[in-house]
Amino acid sequence: MTHPTQTVADSPVPRTEPVGLTPVALFGRLIGANARYEKFLSDLSGVYQDEAAHRAALTEDSGEPVYWVESSAIDQGSGALTIGVSTIKAGQIGDEYAMTRGHIHKQHSAAELYFGLSGRGVMLMETMDGESRAIEITPGVAVHVPGHWIHRSVNVGPGPFTTLFCYPTDAGQDYGIIRDAGGMKKLVVTDGNGGWALRDNPAHRSYAPDANPQRQARQ
Ligand SMILES: O=P(O)(O)OC[C@H]1O[C@](O)(CO)[C@@H](O)[C@@H]1O
Numbered sequence: 001m002t003h004p005t006q007t008v009a010d011s012p013v014p015r016t017e018p019v020g021l022t023p024v025a026l027f028g029r030l031i032g033a034n035a036r037y038e039k040f041l042s043d044l045s046g047v048y049q050d051e052a053a054h055r056a057a058l059t060e061d062s063g064e065p066v067y068w069v070e071s072s073a074i075d076q077g078s079g080a081l082t083i084g085v086s087t088i089k090a091g092q093i094g095d096e097y098a099m100t101r102g103h104i105h106k107q108h109s110a111a112e113l114y115f116g117l118s119g120r121g122v123m124l125m126e127t128m129d130g131e132s133r134a135i136e137i138t139p140g141v142a143v144h145v146p147g148h149w150i151h152r153s154v155n156v157g158p159g160p161f162t163t164l165f166c167y168p169t170d171a172g173q174d175y176g177i178i179r180d181a182g183g184m185k186k187l188v189v190t191d192g193n194g195g196w197a198l199r200d201n202p203a204h205r206s207y208a209p210d211a212n213p214q215r216q217a218r219q
């Protein structure tokens with residue numbers, strides 16, 4: 001009989017050391033993370049519909065990141081998770097609230113969890129066949145984004161919006177889906193009263209590849 005401790009120590013099965021993670025919402029940090037990326041206003045050309053407002057904002061840009069992500073990915077392959085904290089600074093470009101680029105997972109069936117840590121935001125989700133949903137996220141609220149939904153986080157509050165997220169590492173991200181469609185179908189805009197509203201994006205073309213020459217050309 002093999003001693004259980006030996007079984008683990010001598011196991012031919014790859015074994016990764018567990019990691020403790022501590023979100024620090026106030027600073028948009030994830031202590032214990034092993035990756036960080038930052039996005040700047042200059043990275044977001046074409047993301048906001050009001051291009052003149054984006055250019056004007058760039059002339060006054062502080063050069064600081066507008067959103068950033070700290071994450072932990074310690075395994076690859078099927079079943080491995082990426083767990084992270086993402087923070088979007090408050091702001092508006094034209095009447096659209098500050099937001100991430102948004103994507104669909106390359107593996108369309110991959111789902112994702114978001115959990116509000118601080119601030120006030122909206123998870124905007126759309127399907128390839130034209131359904132839209134928006135769920136508000138405040139501290140303590142989780143959103144379960146199923147597979148097959150294009151998703152983007154939007155900060156609709158006066159301060160930074162920070163979430164904890166988790167998705168399968170091998171899900172990947174396809175950013176072209178939104179770009180090639182002229183943006184998401186809905187815009188998250190100010191309601192003129194300190195709140196938010198959804199408005200149709202006049203530049204949006206269908207996500208369907210046959211309505212979308214750029215996408216056809218890339219496939
Ligand atoms: O990857 P994007 O669309 O730029 O936005 C960043 C957000 O999406 C995620 O990549 C997770 O899907 C998080 O890192 C973060 O909430």
Ligand SMILES: [Fe+2]
Binds near residue numbers: 112
């Ligand atoms: Fe995602």
